[in-house]
Amino acid sequence: MSDQTTDTFGDKTGLCARGVPVSPGNEIISFVSHEFRAPLGALMGALSIIESGVLGDLPPKMRPMLEMAQRNARRLLALSDDLIDADVIESGCLKLHLSPVDLSDVVRDCVSANRVIADRKGVAVEVAAIDRPVKVRADRKRLEQVLTNLLTNAIKFSEEGGTVDVAVVHEGQGARITVRDRGPGIPADLQPRIFQKFAKSDDGNHAGNGLGLYISKAFVEAQDGQIEFTSQPGDTRFVIVLPLSFTDE
Numbered sequence: 001m002s003d004q005t006t007d008t009f010g011d012k013t014g015l016c017a018r019g020v021p022v023s024p025g026n027e028i029i030s031f032v033s034h035e036f037r038a039p040l041g042a043l044m045g046a047l048s049i050i051e052s053g054v055l056g057d058l059p060p061k062m063r064p065m066l067e068m069a070q071r072n073a074r075r076l077l078a079l080s081d082d083l084i085d086a087d088v089i090e091s092g093c094l095k096l097h098l099s100p101v102d103l104s105d106v107v108r109d110c111v112s113a114n115r116v117i118a119d120r121k122g123v124a125v126e127v128a129a130i131d132r133p134v135k136v137r138a139d140r141k142r143l144e145q146v147l148t149n150l151l152t153n154a155i156k157f158s159e160e161g162g163t164v165d166v167a168v169v170h171e172g173q174g175a176r177i178t179v180r181d182r183g184p185g186i187p188a189d190l191q192p193r194i195f196q197k198f199a200k201s202d203d204g205n206h207a208g209n210g211l212g213l214y215i216s217k218a219f220v221e222a223q224d225g226q227i228e229f230t231s232q233p234g235d236t237r238f239v240i241v242l243p244l245s246f247t248d249e
């Protein structure tokens with residue numbers, strides 16, 4: 001079967017077709033997040049050129065400043081992207097590019113893309129052996145986004161020297177992906193609203209905007225899947241279940 005584009009939630013505002021996903025009531029956030037993206041991209045490009053040395057050697061004293069500027073530009077860009085995604089979800093403009101996707105590939109790519117973050121924190125990420133292809137019908141890019149958020153959360157909340165486990169198994173007509181960490185767990189008062197927009201613990205120790213799980217839930221459900229979690233101190237598990245693809249390609 002060839003790739004298929006599905007307009008999952010429908011064009012509620014009528015603006016999607018014109019490439020302007022603006023959800024009513026969110027106009028200012030929509031405008032700001034869209035307008036910020038291009039200048040932020042240009043800013044990051046300029047900082048990379050300075051870092052590359054093509055314009056001349058960077059005095060050693062300047063490097064920490066440059067790295068701080070890059071870190072903050074990346075954070076702003078990630079926030080703009082998340083706000084745009086939230087806007088796309090709420091305006092009904094979410095379009096999925098569905099095709100059969102092998103979960104082993106997605107998991108392997110996401111784990112290796114986040115290896116640097118894990119190494120920097122001294123956290124091991126272990127992927128249980130996947131003995132045969134596990135094909136689901138999914139939008140690969142969106143699925144990678146969801147898995148990346150679960151992985152970065154698990155790494156972020158692990159102690160130094162901790163381990164994050166990722167497992168993929170067949171389950172009836174579906175596939176189950178589990179991301180487990182042994183961190184402090186999700187506070188009881190946060191658990192009932194964990195999938196809401198901007199939900200995050202107020203410990204002040206962890207960077208984040210509280211948008212990742214809100215976006216993840218919408219993406220997973222748009223792909224006919226489910227996302228759930230269990231959490232207690234020392235054992236937090238996020239589980240995604242997606243329908244298997246039975247199409248041979």
Ligand SMILES: Nc1ncnc2c1ncn2[C@@H]1O[C@H](COP(=O)(O)OP(=O)(O)OP(=O)(O)O)[C@@H](O)[C@H]1O
Pocket residue numbers: 082149153154157181183184185186187190194199200201206207208209210211212213214236
């Ligand atoms: N594995 C986990 N262990 C403990 N708390 C968690 C875990 N995963 C999520 N949380 C809590 O849920 C909150 C929301 O997570 P979410 O991924 O939505 O946002 P975030 O990580 O704060 O920011 P971002 O928008 O960058 O993803 C986190 O800030 C944290 O308080």
Ligand SMILES: [Mg+2]
Pocket residue numbers: 149152153208212213
């Ligand atoms: Mg997150």
